[in-house]
Amino acid sequence: MSDRSLETPASETPADLLGPAWDLLDALPRVAAPASLTSTTIEMAAARSRPRPAAWWRGWIAPVAVVATAFAVGIAAGRGTVSDPDQFVFDYLPVLEHYDVVREAGSVDFLMALARRNDPPPRRPFSRNGAAAPPAYEALDAAVATFATEPFGTGFPGEAERRTAFSRRPAEDRRRLADAAVAFQRISSMDRRELVRLARALGGRDGEGPDRDELLAAARLWHQWLATRDPAERGDVIDLDTAKRLEWLDYARARSGPGRGGAFRDGEGFRGFPPPGPPPGSPPPDGPRFNGRPPFDPWPPPPRPPRPPRETPAPPR
């Protein structure tokens, strides 16, 4: 009904549409605004257009906004960069594949220092029973082959293929790499860079780096000397820095020299690995002292004085 009414010619204007009510609306009066309205309106407009004094909290807006923005950007960047849980493993894949080898070798500086010393190999390096065992260089050779062929980092040609191949590896293999990645992340960033540098040098990827053959020879020699230690305790030596490693090597050489009890092995006169310190017979170190004594006991320990014979009580009568 209403649509039909709206379409009629009589509704050309609102007055036509409203009909008689339009005339009744003339009874509503026209209202005059008070004379003060103009002046108060002008004053209010002028007051609003004036620059407002800075509120105390306005000084905090910019820093808070910057912090909030940085926080949001950080979260977004973090989500973007660690969205793939395997990304870290993938980035350091050549190193993590042979993490034990590079950890054992230590660093380029250590291997170069070792190469300069011209230390001999241990006399009885490998076998507890004296049988000639082949040196366990397989892991080192495999690592060197990987370092020589596999690209480091990301953004290289064939990255997609490597990623695909990595995703298809057995779960056990990926778990092993994940464990290596955890251990790799626990060391300092400087040590991580040293290990990557060492891997590249062992693979011959550093054109201006140290001589690769020297490094390999030093790594093999170091592996032989480590093999003289009980496997469960080699980690203690591997964790030492360059100076301490060389110090330990001096000690190991002294212990395995002629007339010093033969090979440096448990069960062959060796009474356990001594605490780090100077070789026997060397003057006391100029280090910290505790109650006037060196921080560690001399090695080997001095022989105990013979115990007095125990007096057996007389049998009761």
Added chain:
Amino acid sequence: MTGSSSIVAADPSTALMLRVRDGDAQAFEELVGLWQDRLVTLFRHHTGDHAIAEDLAQEVFLRVYRARASYKPTAKFTTWIHTIANNVSSDLRQRAYRRKERGVPQNVSASTSAVGLEHLAVAASGLRPARQADRSELCGVVQEAIAALADNQRMAVLLAKFEQCSYEEISQAMGLSVPAVKSLLFRARDQLREKLGPYEREGTR
């Protein structure tokens, strides 16, 4: 002559507003003087309260002044200020609604006044129209009838009656289509006819 220049020539308010935009304080004063009675009248019959009407008119002028830099004479200044007036009215209605939601008593409009409706019922009972209504009495009855309309119906009727707006101008000011405006006015006519029917028959012209 371009479209905007023809608008400026035809509408003195547009010319004043352009001067306000350019920083002429005297022009703003002239503009306020030119429009304040019209806006106060519009809001007075829309809200039923003279003080609120003055406040709303002032708010319209302040919004005009605040938006002066962005003003472009692509349409009539009349349409622009009517749009602002409708927005101010809508804001007031929303504030009143929120106060009502919070339980704060409102004194904004007589449109919801129960007393007004009772008075209207008595006026429409056919007893009082039996005699000739004087001007003041008729004014009160019409005010009650206007107050009984819905807010958007009332605004459309007032824009049409007091501002002589066409359907198109009302539709632009209220953000509605022309058929929607016609529908509003049609329903307003039916309600006004229901309330003011006896006076229409008596012939109050």
